[in-house]
Amino acid sequence: MKEIYFNADAGYLEGVVRGYRDGLITKPQYSNLTQCETMDDLKLQLATTDYAPFLQNEPSPISTSTLSARCTDALVAEFQYLQQNSAEPISKFLEYITYGYMIDNVVLLITGTLHERDTHDLLEKCHPLGFFDTMPALCVATTVQDLYNTVMVDSPLAGYFRECLSAEDLNELNIEIIRNTLYKAYLEDFYNYCMACGEPTASIMSEILNFESDRRTVNITINSFGTELSKDDRSKLYPRLGNMYPEAQTRLARVDDMDQVKAILEQYSEYKTMLLGVNLNASSGGVGGNELSLEDRFFIKEVDLNKEAFEQQFHLGVFYAWLRLKEQEIRNIVWVAECISQQQKDKINNYTPIY
Amino acid sequence: MSEHRTDRQNIDDFMLELFDNIAEYRSIREESSAALRQAFFDLALAKRSAGYRWISPDLYSANAQAIATVAVCENSCEVVGGIYRRDIREIAGPDGSSSDCSDDAVDSEKDALSKRCSNSQKSKAKKKCKASDNPLLWFGMLVPPKLKEAQGGFAASLDHFIRLAQLKRSMQLKQDAIKQSLEAVDA
Numbered sequence A: 001m002k003e004i005y006f007n008a009d010a011g012y013l014e015g016v017v018r019g020y021r022d023g024l025i026t027k028p029q030y031s032n033l034t035q036c037e038t039m040d041d042l043k044l045q046l047a048t049t050d051y052a053p054f055l056q057n058e059p060s061p062i063s064t065s066t067l068s069a070r071c072t073d074a075l076v077a078e079f080q081y082l083q084q085n086s087a088e089p090i091s092k093f094l095e096y097i098t099y100g101y102m103i104d105n106v107v108l109l110i111t112g113t114l115h116e117r118d119t120h121d122l123l124e125k126c127h128p129l130g131f132f133d134t135m136p137a138l139c140v141a142t143t144v145q146d147l148y149n150t151v152m153v154d155s156p157l158a159g160y161f162r163e164c165l166s167a168e169d170l171n172e173l174n175i176e177i178i179r180n181t182l183y184k185a186y187l188e189d190f191y192n193y194c195m196a197c198g199e200p201t202a203s204i205m206s207e208i209l210n211f212e213s214d215r216r217t218v219n220i221t222i223n224s225f226g227t228e229l230s231k232d233d234r235s236k237l238y239p240r241l242g243n244m245y246p247e248a249q250t251r252l253a254r255v256d257d258m259d260q261v262k263a264i265l266e267q268y269s270e271y272k273t274m275l276l277g278v279n280l281n282a283s284s285g286g287v288g289g290n291e292l293s294l295e296d297r298f299f300i301k302e303v304d305l306n307k308e309a310f311e312q313q314f315h316l317g318v319f320y321a322w323l324r325l326k327e328q329e330i331r332n333i334v335w336v337a338e339c340i341s342q343q344q345k346d347k348i349n350n351y352t353p354i355y
Numbered sequence B: 001m002s003e004h005r006t007d008r009q010n011i012d013d014f015m016l017e018l019f020d021n022i023a024e025y026r027s028i029r030e031e032s033s034a035a036l037r038q039a040f041f042d043l044a045l046a047k048r049s050a051g052y053r054w055i056s057p058d059l060y061s062a063n064a065q066a067i068a069t070v071a072v073c074e075n076s077c078e079v080v081g082g083i084y085r086r087d088i089r090e091i092a093g094p095d096g097s098s099s100d101c102s103d104d105a106v107d108s109e110k111d112a113l114s115k116r117c118s119n120s121q122k123s124k125a126k127k128k129c130k131a132s133d134n135p136l137l138w139f140g141m142l143v144p145p146k147l148k149e150a151q152g153g154f155a156a157s158l159d160h161f162i163r164l165a166q167l168k169r170s171m172q173l174k175q176d177a178i179k180q181s182l183e184a185v186d187a
Helices: A002-022 A027-034 A039-046 A064-084 A090-114 A119-125 A135-140 A144-154 A158-164 A172-196 A201-223 A231-236 A247-252 A258-265 A269-275 A294-309 A317-341 B002-050 B108-116 B135-139 B145-186
Strands: B068-072 B079-084
Touching (some): A002 A064, A002 A090, A002 A317, A027 A039, A027 A317, A039 A317, A064 A090, A064 A317, A090 A119, A090 A135, A090 A317, A144 A158, A158 A172, A172 A201, A201 A258, A201 A294, A247 A258, A269 A294, A317 B002, B002 B145, B068 B145, B079 B145, B135 B145
Antiparallel strands (some): B068 B079
């Protein structure tokens, strides 16, 4: 029965986000982009996309970092339009999406303060979607207790700090633990919220968030090889959801190399299919025809899940799915730009196609 | 007559050495070009993996110090060798593919040049670095493996650049010597 009333509250915004989805770059457009010889050519081709208003005033030659920043501005503008025109329950759902960016901003500011960077510069580099009022005060904190008592207690992330308070000084290791612990708590909280939203949001978002959790588990495992992070600490960073929770996570917490990771993943049917033909040591694969890396496979799977979200109506998952597809599109554009600027034309087709 | 023969012989010798230097220069240049190209590509892959916001100059430390510098002879402005604040083999990659950074790596020609330099600084600090000295940690503890490979590639290229600078200097000296010898012959 909820579907009957969904359009009254959210019909307009669902229409808007589906319009945004239709503006994503298609395969023929990607084909034009990959044939560009220079960054100016690329900028000219992007003039026919939704990024045109944000790129037209950039002086030539445009750098890849500027291109990434302007494309992100386009994404932010569209997302903020949704936020400004939303009411409950969409406003709460969109707010939950911004918590991930808030965590990134908190970590950016703490890390920058540790490295004695200028506060004003750091604030300008924060993600606009993750801004909150007390964020500028983060720069004065030197311990986790200070961080919580001074700043975070009044922020939307306060509830996620419970598991971080055992850390004392803010050093590189503790900051990384804080970052992943916050994100773990956020992912679990977001998952519970989505389940409480009822069907069809619950089923669509549970599949997406379970996959996100599994991917984080694998990435944390792989990136922790050869670092000071102990195996016990590693296991504490895994989100408590996903297909790999709890059995595979217990085993992944003990592994030491990529072969062991692959052996564990192959025991799950959804990941066994994904691992077929994957070269764990491949640098990058993708449509270009080279061997696929595990990361490429994760990107492809994520795109498939987010595209599927648009197959149903009257649910909140389309907003999350659109945002992730847009981010993948920006990743693709910047990848093409990097290949053009580095004269790596043989790798230029190693992006993850969406439509 | 014998003087002319000596001058001509010197010219021949210098020419042969010059050609050897040119061949070595081209070989090292190609090698370092390929290594740098791969390192920049690895950096692009790491940015794609971790996010373009996370691996960017925004996270550089304000107290950044070079992990390696180059010793230059004050008198002759020749590049003598590299001075490493930390063991470069730690960051060269899993196969330890970096070139040896000890004094043994300096060849006889560099030894000869450095001996003529009275104030050369050939100190070497090969101590284990503290974790906070590693620039990789600016981007977090759990960085993508590709970023570590990129760092290794850039670090391993330093020895190539030092050798290229030395060869360029050597070629310049040879060219000057050939010119002088030709002038002596003409005279």
